[in-house]
Amino acid sequence: MLLPQQLLAQGQYSGYVLQRDTEQPLQGVTITANTGEQTISNEQGYFTLATAAAAQRLVFSYVGYKTEVRPNPKVGQELRVLLQPSAASLQEVVISGYETNRPLLQTAGAVGIVGREVIGQFDESSVVRAVNTVPGVRMEERAPASYRISIRGSSLRSPYGIRNVKLYYNGIPFTEANGTSALNLMDAANIESIEVLKGPTGSIYGAGTGGTVLLEPRRAAAGEQSVEVGATTGSYGLRRYTATARIGGKHSSTLVQYAKQEYEGHRQQSAMDREVLLLSSEFSPSEKRTVSANILYSDLYYELPGALTQEQYEQDPHQARGGMYGSVAQNASMNQKSMVAGLKQEYTFSDRFRNTTALYGMHRFRDHPFNTDYERNTNQEVGGRTSFAYTAQLGSIEGTFTAGAEYQRGFEASRTYDNNGGKPDSLRTDDEVVAKTGFAFAQAEFKFPADVIATAALSLNDTKYEITRLHQASSGNYTYNRDFKAVLSPRVALLKRLTDQLSIHASVSSGFSPPTEEEILTSDGQLNEALEAEKGTSYEAGIRGFALQSRLTFDVVAYYFRLKESIVSRQDVSSVAVFRNVGSTDQKGIETSMGYTLLDDPEQQLSLLKVWASYTFSHFRFDEYQQNENNYSGNKLTGVAPHVATAGLDLSTRFGLYLHLTTNYSDKTPLNDENAVYTDSYIVAGGRVGIKRQLGQRFGLEVFGGADNVTDEKYSLGNDLNAFGGRYFQPAPGRNYYGGLALKYKL
Incomplete structure (x- = not known):
């Protein structure tokens, strides 16, 4: 007779933790129940947490993000938690460009970031206006879909097209072997984020000044x-x-x-x-x-x-x-x-x-x-x-x-x-x-x-x-x-x-x-x-x-x-x-x-x-x-x-x-x-x-x-x-x- 009551008192909770503005998974988020049990989210943002008694609240905490509290979560119902970045962490993104995946504050180089939230501030007919929010970078449109990108004045030799700038898409070279890049193949909706490494980066990405x-x-x-x-x-x-x-x-x-x-x-x-x-x-x-x-x-x-x-x-x-x-x-x-x-x-x-x-x-x-x-x-x-x-x-x-x-x-x-x-x-x-x-x-x-x-x-x-x-x-x-x-x-x-x-x-x-x-x-x-x-x-x-x-x-x-x-x-x-x-x-x-x-x-x-x-x-x-x-x-x-x-x-x-x-x-x-x-x-x-x-x-x-x-x-x-x-x-x-x-x- 007591066993069913004990089972009802236990809790099994699971779900995903995502970043609010991009809805990308967050790994390493700490999930704490008021009963004391803890777990962390994995690479996909997924977590599971078993408690000895039904939890009255779950607390989601992560460095650089605002703490989220879910009161009276339902047992067995998969949760979807969106964490709001704090003002500081919006700039504390991880930089992948130098192969070491360090936060921007620990990156020795001039880097510009254009996130999905910046691209969405404009009409998305092109990424020109979004890219031009980055200092030292100028993107031009000689005609609709005829793009030219200048990083620190590099358009001197570019009467048309994109030259002297290397482009990669998901880590794959998008600049062709002949030295040109056809960015106009893409639509702005295809891009989640843009990371701009300014100046010569030949030590990692080959030819290009x-x-x-x-x-x-x-x-x-x-x-x-x-x-x-x-x-x-x-x-x-x-x-x-x-x-x-x-x-x-x-x-x-x-x-x-x-x-x-x-x-x-x-x-x-x-x-x-x-x-x-x-x-x-x-x-x-x-x-x-x-x-x-x-x-x-x-x-x-x-x-x-x-x-x-x-x-x-x-x-x-x-x-x-x-x-x-x-x-x-x-x-x-x-x-x-x-x-x-x-x-x-x-x-x-x-x-x-x-x-x-x-x-x-x-x-x-x-x-x-x-x-x-x-x-x-x-x-x-x-x-x-x-x-x-x-x-x-x-x-x-x-x-x-x-x-x-x-x-x-x-x-x-x-x-x-x-x-x-x-x-x-x-x-x-x-x-x-x-x-x-x-x-x-x-x-x-x-x-x-x-x-x-x-x-x-x-x-x-x-x-x-x-x-x-x-x-x-x-x-x-x-x-x-x-x-x-x-x-x-x-x-x-x-x-x-x-x-x-x-x-x-x-x-x-x-x-x-x-x-x-x-x-x-x-x-x-x-x-x-x-x-x-x-x-x-x-x-x-x-x-x-x-x-x-x-x-x-x-x-x-x-x-x-x-x-x-x-x-x-x-x-x-x-x-x-x-x-x-x-x-x-x-x-x-x-x-x-x-x-x-x-x-x-x-x-x-x-x-x-x-x-x-x-x-x-x-x-x-x-x-x-x-x-x-x-x-x-x-x-x-x-x-x-x-x-x-x-x-x-x-x-x-x-x-x-x-x-x-x-x-x-x-x-x-x-x-x-x-x-x-x-x-x-x-x-x-x-x-x-x-x-x-x-x-x-x-x-x-x-x-x-x-x-x-x-x-x-x-x-x-x-x-x-x-x-x-x-x-x-x-x-x-x-x-x-x-x-x-x-x-x-x-x-």
Whole structure:
């Protein structure tokens, strides 16, 4: 008779603990019952807790997060607990970029973070506005989906596309073996977070003097089973649709996402149509092994309106480049279909020894009528990356040793034709290009007493191009091989943690960046055999931390970067970009980001109120630059604004209402090496307002609206540098609006 009463008095509790804003699992959360029993959550955020008597409350506590109390939990009912990060921990994210997975406060390097919550502060038609909140980073859109990223002025050699910056997606190389990155294959909805490593990172990520961008894909949270649909409409014919299915279990998760975006354009010949399908999955066959797979398919079409002269820009910024070889007449546009598939495994041999290995394959077809020619090419690429990490205790010193390698091989079949009114005409060139690039790296990190962390790293990099010209109308066939000499890229860094909330760091790093295939083999079919790789050394020092009871966060970095054999681009009479080495550049800068949380209490009606700002100062000069009879030594570096600032305000309420306001300032910018033409300075402001509500236990609804460039500022974004005929200006959209909704259903 007493046994059933004893069973009723016992309790068995289980569930998942997730981060509130990202719904990612939290490992190591302590769960304590009022009866005294304790447990912690595992890698999937899952926990089980048996109590001798029914618990009146469960307490969930985790460093950097607000404690959550669940009164009178029901026995046998699976719990789903969302922990709210404190103001300080929002900046105390774990940095994966240097292979040691340390918190930002313990990372010796200039790092910028763009989380899902920042991406969601804008309309998600692109990630441009979100990325531009990071100091020292500038992302431009010359036309819808025609992106360019500059990290500390690295766009000097990028008349179009992304160069001199390495991109990775879920640890898999997204920059191709030929040195270019097609970020426009993705939709903003495919990205969970963006981690930007500024300056040369060749010691870990190979060739590149600009920096490295690490992209994390969206995933289903543990215990989540849901479907979600969303729609957005806006000015200039913006239409955007998304559909997402998530299934997250104890040891696996799967996310399937479809996104379609259409845009009629704010200028003539500036429409865009993109469809993206993402499959993202992760599973753990054992406690030691985690496997993740991603398949990304993209069908992208966008038009190229072309740049305008100052007179055309002032007269009508909505027009496209005109004339016989104008953008409309020649249907200047890009049509490409791509598929990228990647597989990554993380294997833990022991508490001290682990390995991460990733393999990928890519296929892309591109159909590209341009103003002066017509290009058709097909790319196929394979590659992989592996790294081993071992942690050892050397007396009172903890050491982590990392070694690995990366290799990529790409093959491109490329043909160029005369462009006859947007249709391919006579064949000009027929090329086969094989690009091979790879590097081996090693890193040692030591954690000394007195909270000092020292890092030394080194990589050996090699790049080779094999070009076979099967046809050329004027000069015949040939074979050309270019093997750049293997280069060592070292990095030394030191960090001192002064207090639990303050650290200082310094580093010296060097890198090299060989020309891309497009810089050696230009679109007019000419070979640029004399072009050499850039080489540079960067010195930087910084301080970051929290103050005023962790309400204030700050991160300040000063650097000096000397680049030799700098590559610059100029346009010839046919608008073909021509690349040349021009000696050296001298780049000094300061990057600052700050945030102050006035209120952060989810129990209050006004639950969050935060202001933040970032500022970039750039003193960039050509050190040695002689072009024929012209000496540009001492001139300002082309395409770099001396002062850039971004500021914002974030507000949310317990009811679910939120507001995000953002303002961006950019100083006047030189558009040619002569420093004879400048853009005007400008201020662009925008905002987003919305409401998120849970409708019952299964439905969630978000309704939102926003505006960009609310003052209808006239400015140019993604200018053509050193353009022939004075065609420098790529007008940005005027005042524009958007609105939409998202509906989520929990299965």
